[in-house]
Amino acid sequence: ASRPYVEAALNGESVFSDFNVGLRTKTLSATVAEPIYFNGEIAGAVILVNDFPNIVRYAASDKDGIQAVFSAILDSSGHFIIHKNPDLCAKSEHFPEVYSRLSSAGINGSNVEYTLNGELYLGYAQLEPTTGWIILSSALKPSLFKPADELGLIVLGVSLLALCAI
Secondary structure, three states: OOOHHHHHOOOOEEEEEOOOOOOOOOOOOEEEEEEEOOEEEEEEEEEEEEEOOOOOOOOOOOOOOHHHEEEEEEEOOOOEEOOOOHOOOOOOOOOOOHHHHHHOOOOOOOOOOOEEEEEEEEEEEEEEEOOOOOEEEEHHHHHHHHHHHHHHHHHHHHHHHHHHHO
16 A cells, blocks of 8 residues: 555545556556545545556646546446445446447457447447456546647647748
8 A cells, every 4th residue: 555546545535657668568457546435435445557558648737638537447347346436336336338349359458439328438448358357447538638639629720821931
């Protein structure tokens, strides 16, 4: 519990670390820490080390871009065991259609796009073969691409100004 991301998760925060290269794996990775809720109280934390070979990182605000990514675990009945929204971990909430969609990522993992409660998410999912759980890192698609969209608008504006100057 001496790591800052563990302490933050135990205090109810979702943490997505900066990217780094793993000492053993030599792959680009990020650590995610999420609180685990039981009966509305923080009961512990889960720490995931995600290897992302094809992530592009760009400057973003605290709530957009890569900072909007969170991790979750979904069991084979479509129940979220871990999610940044503790309400989705309620025993009565099940999302079998989301599980079905995400399980197509298989044990090797894959990029995924899915809808949850009417909102579109983009992320990376992997099926854990022993438990049948889906390990998921994702974000709302609009917030994930917001910094790139804003940069595209700036480039468009500068291009239009340059054309007008000619």
